[in-house]
Amino acid sequence: MTRAPVRLRRTLAAFLGLSLGVLSGGLAAPTVSQAAPSSAPTPSTSITVNGTKPGLTFDGVGAISGGGGNSRLLVDYPEPQRSELLDYLYKPGYGASLQLLKLEIGGDTNSTDGAEPSHMHTAGTVDCNQGYEWWMAEQAKARNPRIKLAALSWGAPGWLGGGNFWSQDTIDYLMSWMDCADGHGLTIDYLGGWNERGYDKTWYRNLKAALVSHGYGATKVVAADSDWGVADAMAQDQAFKDAVDIVGVHYPCGYLDAYATCPSTPTAQRLGKPLWASENGSQDADTGAPAVARSINRGYLDGKMTAYFNWPVIAALYPNLFFSTDGMSVANQPWSGNYHIGKTTWVTAHTTQFTRPGWRYIDSAGGYLGGTRTNGSYVTLKSTNNTDYSTVIETMDATSAQTVSFSVTGGLSTGQVHVWDTDVKSDDSSRWFVHQQDVTPSGGKYTLTLQPGHLYTVTTTTGQGKGTAVSPARKALGLPYSDDFETRATTTSPKYFSDMNGAFQSVSCGGGRTGTCLRQMAPMSPIRWTEEPYNAPYTIMGDGTWSNYTVSADTMFEQAGTVELLGRVNQQGRNNNGLNAYHLRVSDTGAWSIDKSDTKWNFTTLASGTTGALGTGSWHTVAFTLEGSALTAVVDGVTVGSATDLGYTNGQAGLGVTGYVTEQFDDFALTPGTPTSHEGRVASGLAGKCAAADASGASGTPVRLWDCDGSVAQTWTWSNGTLTQGGKCLDVTGQGTVDGTAVILWDCTGGANQQWAPQPDGSLKGVQSGRCLDVPGGSTTNGTELVIWDCNGGANQRWTLP
Structure with a gap:
């Protein structure tokens, strides 16, 4: 502008x-x-x-990498954009200048928007190079050697304690993770228990003792990363109190609201322990900034909390995941290098660039302006x-x-x-x-x-600054695309693949094949944090605008089970509680099916059958073609069946297994199908009316009903499930899903709120909301703003695409 x-x-x-x-x-x-002028x-x-x-002593402001794969795509960014993003997060005097970083201790299980891999998929086998959290911590330390590291588990491998997190197995497991950190040259300053799952007093006492006996006595124990109830328990149990160094509470200012009040409890304050907002945030990188601004100040004013952790550190995850824009910044296109530095970065910098942990609050220089909360707050x-x-x-x-x-x-x-x-x-x-x-x-x-x-x-301090690096433009990830898993990625995860459950790792191939293959490593269901009804490993990758393509891979059954290829993967339900996608499933017995899932994990079998048994220990090629409404299954070059469905028009690809079995994949490939790009008007079922946008084409421009006139404002391009005009996408405001949510032009993100599925009756269904593009009340008045509404098949919901 x-x-x-x-x-x-x-x-x-x-x-x-x-x-x-x-x-x-x-x-x-x-x-x-x-002398001030009289009008002052x-x-x-x-x-x-x-x-x-x-x-009290200030402990710092930081953020969390983990709690669900939110940092996953950052490691795959090209240079110089990857270093620019890291500088904006950690470099002093440049961006957010974070003082604390909390890492997820991976558990092979979904922990919000993805799964972090464990360093011990099985008992007795330790691999200290799993995942990307070590890399993240090393990059943070390289930029700011003063940054302090914390760690916390969301889930854990199922073999621990026979499925019981509060076990000696888990403590031993955490000590091996601490050894891995030490091997990476990282000192873990703070260690917690089980994220938002309460506490076991005896377990915490044993954890403290284990830290001391293993040479990590300087690491402080945080409990219980849940609510203030842990402070009451500590007040009543001296041994428990002695084992816990810091009381960490999640969302003391509320959850997903304005964060106007941030209280602790009198009992907590009487403990004489540091009190932390050990997780807060969960808000958009831009629109969440006011809440973050309030809570960093008010956490101390209201609750004497001396540290603040924003969840998450960055939205480096795919746009079809639920919390896809939360964090300091947004980085969801590693192939283009595109990113957006969020307003939350700069709100955070107002504290982090002007203080250091170890500084002291001055209570007499903190409070509410004019003694009233609505005027604002201040801390010194x-x-x-x-x-x-x-x-x-x-x-x-x-x-x-x-x-x-x-x-x-x-x-x-x-x-x-x-x-x-x-x-x-x-x-x-x-x-x-x-x-x-x-x-x-x-x-x-x-x-x-x-x-x-x-x-x-x-x-009175100096040395502050605002980074000047600028993002390149967004662009699609082109097809064809392939990965034979031979080229070493920055981590053990293949480039662009993001695990949603389980752990997909590059390993030496089995079944007599040389080279490197992709293996699902978790052999049993983990101790879970999420509670999704369909608990199975899968990994997704790629561009949400893909529409017609074939996804194929070589597969090898290490044991009896079922593998799957995923196509047109788009919106995922919150905490992995569903997925809009098509699945081609093939079993070692030769049984196959084409299935459709939704955001509540309801599965519909569209076609099924049986081909010759594939057995175990040998390699077979499976391919899944999605061309318009035609879905075709191919095994070892032979078409075994097909189905017809119009539900999902575009989305990513993926690989999976239907249970916690250790199967292998190789030679993953995506081949483009028929292009679907067409340009022209979007005509309404209301005679003579078309969808039109303001000629300015600016983001936020309402899309309205207007007499069809063939103007530029009424010229749209239909491609891969999206409607674009002047490089902007038809977008459901704020990713809304309720009746009446406005439809506007916005920068194309690949998000499910910008994806539309044509229906047989002529309606255009929003992929994220499940509601249809609608002219409110069937109005024919020029300028009527379009919305989404429950699909009803009416003329005001019928559209003719270019």
Whole structure:
């Protein structure tokens, strides 16, 4: 978007959100020694920054890699984009500058949007090179040697304790994982138990003892990564209290809301232990920024919490997964290198770039502006040098400008302070994390005017910065595509493959074949974190815009079982509780079927039969062709059956097994079918009316009903289940799924809210929502905005595609 230049310094000051004092060689804020003009607002808050009155020790702000495959695609990004993304996460003075990083201890089981591989798929066999979390931690440490590492399990291999997480087996398993970390040159500073699954007091006591006996006595134990009930148990059991160093609670500010209040409990505060928001966030990289801004401040003000972990660290996962835009940034196209640095990055930087763990809060310089929550909050921390300080102020809910007057005393610096500002309400990234001005206090005093919806940091420190790396444009992953698994990927997972359950690892081939193959490694159902009704290993890859193609692979049954090829994989249900996809399943007995699954794991068998037995220990080629509504199964070059279905028009490919068996795959290939790109108008079943977008073509433009006139605004391209105009996609706002959700133009992401499935009655069903493109009330008025609605077959839901 083109923006007019800012020509006057007073205009610039208003743009950045602070009042002007003296204009002399640049911007300067007024000090209290200057007479304010009569129109100036009355100061609403006085803040005394007294260095002799410290509060609790600050432990840091960080994020979580794991809890469900959310970092998976980052490792497959090309350079320089991969390093740019890592810099935006970890490099001091560049981006989020994270101070803490929590790693998932993989368990071969789905833990939200994917599965992290275990280092011990079976008892007695340790592989310290599984997965990508070691790589992530090493990259974080390389950029910020001061970053502290935490670790937590979401699930675990099923052999532990006969399926009981709270067992000595699990403690031994964790000690072997700690040994792996040590082998990677990583020190784990904090270790937890089982994510959001309560606690076992005896187990925690034994964990503490094991850490000491294995030489990891400096590692602090966190419990219980759930709710405040663990504090009550610690207060009543001294041995349990002694075993736990830190009380970690998830979502103390609420879940997926504004995070306006962040309380702990009196019992927790009386323990004398650090209290942490050990998981918070779960919000979009941009729209979640106001909640993060509130919660980092208010966690300390309301609950005396001294650390904050955002879930997740980055949305480096496919767009068809449920939490696909949550994190500091979004990186879901490793083949193009495209990424988006989220507003949450810069909201986080307002604390992390101006503080360090070990600093102390100054309680007398923290509170709510004007004593009212809706005005906003502020916290102040002082450095270990007892001179520098930083004050972070948020005005997320304020409705008007307000002033704050600072008075600095108690040995802290009364010299120049630097003011940084983010206009959190703005979608213009040039207004995020701006070094706004420098202020020279008079007698340790100065006054600032704050605008609503902003986040400010006032600091005596220097060295902050805003990264300048720019993302390349998005592009499709072209077909044909193949992977023979011979080219070594950065990790043991093949390039672009993201496991949803189980663990698919590159290993030496079996069955008499030389070279490297892909093997499903988990031999039994894990100790699970999610509770999806269909619990089976599968892995997905590729571009959600693919439509007509053949997916094929060589397969070898190590044991009796069933393998599957997946096609047109699109929307996954939350926590893997379903998947819109087609499955070609082939058994060692020769039984085969073409099945269709949905986002509740309802399966419909579209065709089935039996071919010659394939047996175990030998290789066979299986292929699945998806061409329009025709779905065809081929085994060893022979067509064994077919089915017809119009439900899913586009999506990724994948591999799977229908139980926890250790089968192998090789020579994975995707061959393009007939292109489906057509250009023209999208005509409504309401006579003479067409779908039209505003001529500007900007993201967010409503799509409306209008008299058909053949204009550019009514010219659409239909390709692979998407409708595009001027490079933008027909999009369901906010990934909404309820009746009446508006339909707009938006940047194409490959997400299921931009995928549409033509139905036999002429309606156009949204893949994510299951609702149809609709003209509300059957209106024929020009300008009527289109929405999604329950499919009913009416003329107002019938469309003729290009």
